[in-house]
Amino acid sequence: MTENENPVVEIDHLTYRYGSQNVLEDISLTVEPGSFVGLVGPNGSGKSTLVKSLLGLLSPQSGSVKLFGRPQQRFKAWSRIGYVSQKANSFNAGFPATVFEVVSMGLYGKVGMLRFLNRKHKQQVREAIQAVGMSEYEKRNIGELSGGQQQRVFIARALVSEPELLILDEPTVGVDAYSVQSFYDLLSELNQERGLTLLLITHDIGAMTRYVTDVACLNKHLHFHGTPGEFERNQDLSAFYGHDVQLITHEHEPAHAGGGRG
Numbered sequence: 001m002t003e004n005e006n007p008v009v010e011i012d013h014l015t016y017r018y019g020s021q022n023v024l025e026d027i028s029l030t031v032e033p034g035s036f037v038g039l040v041g042p043n044g045s046g047k048s049t050l051v052k053s054l055l056g057l058l059s060p061q062s063g064s065v066k067l068f069g070r071p072q073q074r075f076k077a078w079s080r081i082g083y084v085s086q087k088a089n090s091f092n093a094g095f096p097a098t099v100f101e102v103v104s105m106g107l108y109g110k111v112g113m114l115r116f117l118n119r120k121h122k123q124q125v126r127e128a129i130q131a132v133g134m135s136e137y138e139k140r141n142i143g144e145l146s147g148g149q150q151q152r153v154f155i156a157r158a159l160v161s162e163p164e165l166l167i168l169d170e171p172t173v174g175v176d177a178y179s180v181q182s183f184y185d186l187l188s189e190l191n192q193e194r195g196l197t198l199l200l201i202t203h204d205i206g207a208m209t210r211y212v213t214d215v216a217c218l219n220k221h222l223h224f225h226g227t228p229g230e231f232e233r234n235q236d237l238s239a240f241y242g243h244d245v246q247l248i249t250h251e252h253e254p255a256h257a258g259g260g261r262g
Helices: 047-054 099-111 119-131 147-159 177-194 228-233 237-241
Strands: 009-018 021-031 036-040 062-067 081-084 165-169 197-202 214-219 221-226
Touching: 009 047, 021 047, 021 062, 021 214, 021 221, 036 047, 036 177, 047 062, 047 165, 047 197, 081 147, 099 119, 099 147, 119 147, 147 165, 147 177, 177 197, 214 228, 221 228
Parallel strands: 036 197, 036 214, 081 165, 165 197
Antiparallel strands: 009 021, 009 062, 214 221
16 A cells, blocks of 8 residues: 555444344454455444444444545445445346446446446456456346356446446355355455455355455454464464364465465
């Protein structure tokens, strides 16, 4: 990060509660430009609540969030942030749209839903599709693709508006193991070759640590934030999760392994 470059995300002593129960408690976390942060934690640990707080969907009871140096309440440049949700149980596979049409939806915030795409916009869509390796499927109906291919298309939809931060919320749920590895390779390429800042929320600890530059472990409190190597050497994972946890590594070598901050 240069002297005049702000962190992409600054969370400072954030607390959120439902009723009288704290879901997030005194969370402080910084995401630097160009980093690839893996946010892990058990079910009910507050990961989704944290993401909703970042996106302005929830108003925490105390603490603050800054995006690109601006308080979240005054942040207006939402095109700088892309978001890919867990789609496995919510996406309608019969939705009548081609890959090109789905990706073009990512431009609606800029051009409006009822306006036609001009030549420049169409080129942006094709470049986003190419970036995720799906050019040959451009005219294919989205429902005809595998789960892994669909997630690549949804990443292209997020990329088409040229964001600087991409947030992915459990994106590999329902995706087969081979496609998951290919998916992580793609994320690593976007991070290392394009300089895209990534925040990945996931349960897949073993695979994730081979790609990310930072690991943050959340279970109501932020129990750990450091490098993948430091995380793997830590003996207190079960304390973070509330039950025994075993890191599972994968034999598949990533095309662009993360593994540190350089």
